[in-house]
Amino acid sequence: MVRRNVNFNPGPAALPFEVLKVVQEELLDYQGSGMSILESSHRAREFETINDQTIMLVRELLGLGTDYHVLFLGGGASTQFAMVPMNFVGDGQVAAYVDTGEFASKAMKEGRNVCDVHVAFSSKDEKYRRIPQMSEIKYPVDPAYLHICSNNTIEGTQFHEFPATSNVPLVADMSSDIASRRLDYGKFSLFYAGAQKNLGPAGVTLVVIHEDFLATARKGLPNIFSYRTHADNKSLYNTPPVFGIYIMKLVLEWLKNKGGLAGIEMINEAKKDLLYGAIDAAPDFYIGTAEKAGRSWMNVTMRLPTEELESNFIADAGKEGLRGIKGHRSVGGVRFSIYNAVSLEDVQKTVDFMERFRKSA
Numbered sequence: 001m002v003r004r005n006v007n008f009n010p011g012p013a014a015l016p017f018e019v020l021k022v023v024q025e026e027l028l029d030y031q032g033s034g035m036s037i038l039e040s041s042h043r044a045r046e047f048e049t050i051n052d053q054t055i056m057l058v059r060e061l062l063g064l065g066t067d068y069h070v071l072f073l074g075g076g077a078s079t080q081f082a083m084v085p086m087n088f089v090g091d092g093q094v095a096a097y098v099d100t101g102e103f104a105s106k107a108m109k110e111g112r113n114v115c116d117v118h119v120a121f122s123s124k125d126e127k128y129r130r131i132p133q134m135s136e137i138k139y140p141v142d143p144a145y146l147h148i149c150s151n152n153t154i155e156g157t158q159f160h161e162f163p164a165t166s167n168v169p170l171v172a173d174m175s176s177d178i179a180s181r182r183l184d185y186g187k188f189s190l191f192y193a194g195a196q197k198n199l200g201p202a203g204v205t206l207v208v209i210h211e212d213f214l215a216t217a218r219k220g221l222p223n224i225f226s227y228r229t230h231a232d233n234k235s236l237y238n239t240p241p242v243f244g245i246y247i248m249k250l251v252l253e254w255l256k257n258k259g260g261l262a263g264i265e266m267i268n269e270a271k272k273d274l275l276y277g278a279i280d281a282a283p284d285f286y287i288g289t290a291e292k293a294g295r296s297w298m299n300v301t302m303r304l305p306t307e308e309l310e311s312n313f314i315a316d317a318g319k320e321g322l323r324g325i326k327g328h329r330s331v332g333g334v335r336f337s338i339y340n341a342v343s344l345e346d347v348q349k350t351v352d353f354m355e356r357f358r359k360s361a
């Protein structure tokens with residue numbers, strides 16, 4: 001028997017055990033090809049099938065038609081922070097950004113390296129504790145797009161409704177909540193997600209772009225930074241992160257077996273209800289840091305009354321196999337990252353520990 005800890009790492013994060021088993025079984029001889037998928041050509045039939053099936057699974061699970069391009073790129077979500085403005089801000093245009101956390105702010109700062117940026121909302125002065133009311137988001141006429149971060153991984157907040165932008169393209173960094181709940185993905189002109197939270201290993205980033213938006217992309221960019229290049233070549237312009245795409249396919253198949261987004265949403269809802277329930281049952285001891293209306297279903301953040309209690313909590317949890325819960329260095333405290341691959345049983349174990357810890361403190 002392999003001993004597995006409960007993995008609350010914020011990213012790279014837990015992968016479904018069933019997926020890891022398949023990877024292990026197929027590693028040395030991929031489906032009778034006599035070689036590992038790690039050793040195969042990205043132009044070989046084996047990989048082409050994986051690429052095509054992963055694209056189809058993304059469309060199927062997220063409810064998207066063939067009017068969306070599905071790309072698998074290297075460079076992490078952070079590369080998209082630069083590529084989005086490079087590709088979509090025309091001369092004299094501004095790009096609008098909603099600043100709800102560290103990653104949202106990083107995207108905005110990268111935008112500033114490329115174009116004029118309008119801050120459509122910022123909760124920075126409120127320590128990023130909240131998501132705006134939709135009416136608080138303001139931008140000038142005709143920005144190139146409105147960029148949001150759907151889930152703020154570090155601060156533990158999440159959009160539960162989305163701005164109605166009519167003709168303004170809505171762009172989202174969904175790195176830490178993609179495929180975790182039902183959503184009208186068709187609202188977005190472009191969204192992207194580093195795989196290492198909900199979709200697979202680090203090294204591949206999913207980018208989904210509507211064809212009408214792509215048609216407006218700037219020409220004359222270096223090929224490698226142009227979305228058009230990657231869309232025209234089904235992500236095979238250069239060598240794509242093949243192993244990451246292969247694992248993403250397995251994760252998406254696992255998700256489909258869980259009942260797709262509706263199925264995983266039910267589990268994720270139960271998980272966050274357990275954790276926030278434990279926090280709200282002892283609000284002077286477990287102090288939730290996010291405003292309730294904007295609480296994240298993926299990253300649950302809290303403080304304890306003292307830093308000493310926090311480090312004891314983290315150490316004691318570690319002894320029980322609950323790992324990866326130290327808050328981000330910029331905010332401190334405790335953070336449980338409960339992505340798709342973290343089970344309800346794991347969260348139940350955690351809530352039981354929280355009760356014991358509080359009574360003994």
Ligand SMILES: *Cc1c(COP(=O)(O)O)cnc(C)c1O
Nearest residue numbers: 076077078103153173175176194
């Ligand atoms: C983790 C994360 C990123 C950074 O992704 P990289 O792949 O490291 O570039 C960006 N945005 C969000 C919301 C994240 O959670």
